[in-house]
Amino acid sequence: MPGVGETYWPEGDCGPLQVPVKFPRMPANPSPLTAPTAEDLSAWYRVQSAALAHDRPGEPVPSQAAVRAGLTTTGSSRRLVLWLLRGSADEPVATAVLRLSGTAAEGTPGPPAEVQMTVHPAHRRLGTGSRLLATVTEAATAAGCGTLSAEAVAGTPGEGFLATRDFVPVTRLTWQRLALDGIPGGIGELPDVPHPGYRLTAWEGAAPDTLTDGFAGALRGLPATAADAGDFRWDPAAVHETAELAARRGDRLLTVAALHDDGDVAGYTTVLLPADGARRAHQYDTAVVPAHRGHGLALWMKSEMLRRLPAAQPDLAEIHTGVPDDSRHLLAVNTTLGFRPLRRTVRFRLRLRRR
Numbered sequence: 445m446p447g448v449g450e451t452y453w454p455e456g457d458c459g460p461l462q463v464p465v466k467f468p469r470m471p472a473n474p475s476p477l478t479a480p481t482a483e484d485l486s487a488w489y490r491v492q493s494a495a496l497a498h499d500r501p502g503e504p505v506p507s508q509a510a511v512r513a514g515l516t517t518t519g520s521s522r523r524l525v526l527w528l529l530r531g532s533a534d535e536p537v538a539t540a541v542l543r544l545s546g547t548a549a550e551g552t553p554g555p556p557a558e559v560q561m562t563v564h565p566a567h568r569r570l571g572t573g574s575r576l577l578a579t580v581t582e583a584a585t586a587a588g589c590g591t592l593s594a595e596a597v598a599g600t601p602g603e604g605f606l607a608t609r610d611f612v613p614v615t616r617l618t619w620q621r622l623a624l625d626g627i628p629g630g631i632g633e634l635p636d637v638p639h640p641g642y643r644l645t646a647w648e649g650a651a652p653d654t655l656t657d658g659f660a661g662a663l664r665g666l667p668a669t670a671a672d673a674g675d676f677r678w679d680p681a682a683v684h685e686t687a688e689l690a691a692r693r694g695d696r697l698l699t700v701a702a703l704h705d706d707g708d709v710a711g712y713t714t715v716l717l718p719a720d721g722a723r724r725a726h727q728y729d730t731a732v733v734p735a736h737r738g739h740g741l742a743l744w745m746k747s748e749m750l751r752r753l754p755a756a757q758p759d760l761a762e763i764h765t766g767v768p769d770d771s772r773h774l775l776a777v778n779t780t781l782g783f784r785p786l787r788r789t790v791r792f793r794l795r796l797r798r799r
């Protein structure tokens with residue numbers, strides 16, 4: 445992971461420039477991509493793969509198919525706005541994706557928006573990021589959004605970039621990786637340990653009809669995460685949309701849930717298996733309803749998920765997940781399962797002015 449002290453100028457970090465630098469041919473207010481062509485998407489991928497190789501050396505780069513699916517398939521209540529900036533030789537210089545969500549959470553000034561912005565490593569520190577962020581902020585404000593969130597890897601230029609542009613840090617996350625061949629001995633037996641009053645169940649995609657109401661009730665019973673209050677609620681519609689979106693992209697969403705004898709859904713955990721056959725899965729939500737906490741259900745559900753994964757995708761090698769620092773319990777559960785830290789990120793939020 446590059447540190448703050450790395451060299452950003454292609455030709456040295458002080459003194460006059462020794463080689464000509466191509467400034468991006470960037471209009472003052474670049475227009476979003478309305479109908480991205482195959483060439484636009486492949487240019488987009490060139491920026492992403494170069495940035496990932498630079499910013500997170502050694503980490504696998506997602507496939508072009510996965511990046512394309514992420515840009516072209518979206519949920520019914522969300523809208524994506526894309527910007528692709530090119531340089532004077534038409535080379536791709538920067539990308540930005542603005543995720544607009546349709547509904548505002550209670551007590552918030554407007555629907556939340558999220559931005560993910562990337563400047564190609566060869567074109568950084570030339571003002572592109574600043575101008576692109578101004579464009580994106582303007583678009584989110586015009587769409588009536590109340591906040592704009594963004595996440596940057598801790599200790600990289602992205603953190604300083606956001607912090608010096610009025611974004612306020614709201615959550616720190618630890619990203620973890622579990623190598624499936626590195627699961628500690630004994631974890632395989634955990635799903636068989638009885639938890640009196642509870643049983644495990646599993647499904648793929650949306651919750652089965654018999655559990656739909658109970659699952660929605662469990663989600664409503666979860667407190668907003670202090671980590672990101674204002675943006676994030678355990679919203680049944682959002683969880684349903686995640687399953688719907690996974691199906692549209694061809695990804696598989698697996699859920700393991702703990703059911704109480706009285707019929708309540710006490711907790712659940714989900715893992716996404718990507719459609720492109722990548723050997724990496726993504727751990728999504730894990731939550732236990734407050735009334736059922738303290739019974740070891742998170743570890744129980746997650747160990748059952750690990751037991752099921754090899755059958756679901758035989759060549760799966762690893763799982764990645766991001767855990768907010770205030771979820772100490774979840775961090776401890778993951779460590780027990782063999783997850784190890786990969787990197788830390790900071791989630792920032794900017795309050796947008798009302799129009």
Ligand SMILES: CC(C)(COP(=O)(O)OP(=O)(O)OC[C@H]1O[C@@H](n2cnc3c(N)ncnc32)[C@H](O)[C@@H]1OP(=O)(O)O)[C@@H](O)C(=O)NCCC(=O)NCCS
Nearest residue numbers: 561562563568569570571572573574594596601602604605
């Ligand atoms: C963050 C990022 C978008 C900045 O793009 P950029 O084109 O270099 O940004 P700009 O040239 O407009 O602005 C650079 C500003 O960011 C900050 N910055 C950038 N690199 C920095 C560094 N190495 N050290 C300290 N501050 C840095 C400074 O405030 C700088 O302003 P200055 O040059 O006037 O001092 C780019 O580094 C990037 O793509 N990083 C990876 C993805 C990411 O972290 N995105 C941000 C979250 S969405």
